[in-house]
Each structure stands twice: as structure tokens, then as C-alpha cells.
Amino acid sequence: MKLIKLDAIDSTNSYLRRLAAENELEDYTVVMAEKQTEGRGQMGTKWLSEEGKNLMFSVFKKINHLKKNNQFYLSMAVSLGIYDALSYFIIPQLKIKWPNDILSVNSKICGILIESIIKKGEMSATIVGIGLNLNQTDFEGVMNASSLKKITGIYYQREEVLFKIIEQFKKYEKWVADGRYEELKTLYEHHLFRKDKPSTFKLKSGELIMGFIKGVSDQGCLKILMEDEILKEFDLKELKLLY
Ligand code: BTN
Numbered sequence: 001m002k003l004i005k006l007d008a009i010d011s012t013n014s015y016l017r018r019l020a021a022e023n024e025l026e027d028y029t030v031v032m033a034e035k036q037t038e039g040r041g042q043m044g045t046k047w048l049s050e051e052g053k054n055l056m057f058s059v060f061k062k063i064n065h066l067k068k069n070n071q072f073y074l075s076m077a078v079s080l081g082i083y084d085a086l087s088y089f090i091i092p093q094l095k096i097k098w099p100n101d102i103l104s105v106n107s108k109i110c111g112i113l114i115e116s117i118i119k120k121g122e123m124s125a126t127i128v129g130i131g132l133n134l135n136q137t138d139f140e141g142v143m144n145a146s147s148l149k150k151i152t153g154i155y156y157q158r159e160e161v162l163f164k165i166i167e168q169f170k171k172y173e174k175w176v177a178d179g180r181y182e183e184l185k186t187l188y189e190h191h192l193f194r195k196d197k198p199s200t201f202k203l204k205s206g207e208l209i210m211g212f213i214k215g216v217s218d219q220g221c222l223k224i225l226m227e228d229e230i231l232k233e234f235d236l237k238e239l240k241l242l243y
Pocket of ligand 1: 010011012013014036038039040041042043045047055056057058101110111112113129130131132
């Protein structure tokens with residue numbers, strides 16, 4: 001693993017993409033920053049994080065022959081790697097909120113932004129961006145966010161947590177490379193937030209619906225058993241799970 005530490009950058013994902021465009025990068029090249037001026041979240045949102053207190057990093061990994069239909073397995077591998085790393089630090093009540101937020105005691109402690117590098121119409125590499133709240137304790141104005149320190153009272157060393165995440169992500173990335181898709185999905189669904197519980201979702205139209213999360217499809221859609229007993233699949237753009 002090659003670690004590049006930066007004081008400040010627009011976004012570690014954007015920086016790594018620029019770096020990959022100009023250089024032949026080693027797998028598991030990691031860029032970590034104390035501060036991001038344009039930290040990016042999923043669906044065009046901003047990722048805000050207090051300077052110097054949390055983990056903000058991006059990982060480069062070349063990808064060979066992963067079919068478009070199987071790309072969500074990579075996302076599962078990332079979530080599961082973080083899950084196992086946080087379990088190692090005995091973080092309580094961990095869950096994966098679809099598609100890939102990590103919760104502890106029902107609060108979001110970690111967000112993941114996975115971006116692809118496409119060459120000749122195929123995914124040639126991935127940039128996995130991870131924002132993990134470690135030692136920040138003030139989350140005023142941010143809905144449902146928390147940190148490891150807020151939850152356990154313990155101060156965390158950034159690099160210790162980073163190395164554990166990389167180690168665990170490597171383990172699950174190998175599962176993806178070896179085509180162990182069913183095992184990945186079983187484990188992912190086992191850790192899924194609100195699985196088999198009655199839950200409320202907000203559709204793109206603003207309409208609220210009720211249903212039970214049953215799992216995910218190979219493409220990463222959420223399978224919901226609706227009130228009329230029909231199983232439907234939704235993608236990320238279609239709905240949001242309310243807490
Ligand atoms: C989300 O939950 O919306 C995803 C947040 C991802 C944030 C991380 S911080 C490091 C990396 N660089 C970014 O600009 N975003 C990701």
C-alpha cells in the first residue's frame with residue numbers, strides 16, 4: 001500500500017482521479033487528507049468534515065473484467081470491509097444502510113463514494129472514497145450523524161483505523177475477484193439496516209410508502225415487500241429510506 005498524505009485538497013477522490021490520469025498507479029494507492037474544500041458525497045451532495053478530526057481518504061484499485069451487472073459486489077466488498085474493521089475496534093450495533101452507509105447505534109458514522117475509471121467503455125479501475133467520522137463530536141445541523149468517539153468515548157488514531165480498513169477491504173475485494181458473489185450478498189444482507197422490519201421510504205415524487213426490506217438484487221437495487229405483498233425493486237435514484 002502506498003500512502004499519500006495531504007494537508008488540504010478539493011476532494012481526495014478527484015485528486016486520485018487526476019493522479020491516475022497522469023500516472024500508472026499501484027493497486028491500493030491511498031490518498032488521505034486533513035481537510036477537503038470540496039468533499040463530495042453520494043448523489044451530488046457535499047461531504048462536510050471538521051479539519052484534522054476524521055478519516056477522509058480514497059483508494060485506487062485496478063479492476064479486471066468485472067461485468068457491469070456485477071459492479072455492486074464491489075460496493076458490498078467496501079461496506080463489508082469497513083464493517084469488519086469497525087467490529088475489530090468493537091464499535092457497537094453496526095449496520096449497513098443501503099446502499100453503503102455505515103451506521104452505529106442507528107447514526108451514520110461513515111459514507112462511501114465509489115467512482116469508476118472507464119477505459120474503452122469498460123471499467124478499468126475504481127476509486128473508493130471513504131469518509132469516516134472518528135474524533136469529531138459536534139455535528140450540529142447534520143442530520144443523524146455521529147462518530148466513533150461520540151459513541152464509545154475513545155480517541156482513535158487515524159492511521160490505525162485506515163490500515164485496518166484497507167486490510168479488510170483487500171480480503172473482500174479478493175472475494176469479488178474470485179466470484180464469491182453469493183457469499184458476499186448473504187453477508188451484506190445479514191448486516192443490512194432495517195431488514196425485515198416495517199420501514200418508511202420516500203419516493204422521488206415525494207410520496208411516502210411502507211414496506212419491508214428483503215434484500216438487494218445483483219445490480220444493487222433494494223428489494224422491498226410492499227403492503228400489497230408484491231416484491232418490488234428500486235434503485236438509488238428512485239427512493240430513500242427514512243430513518
Ligand atoms: C456519502 O455518504 O454521501 C459519501 C461520502 C463520501 C465522502 C468521502 S471523504 C473522502 C472521499 N473524497 C470525497 O470527496 N468524498 C469521499
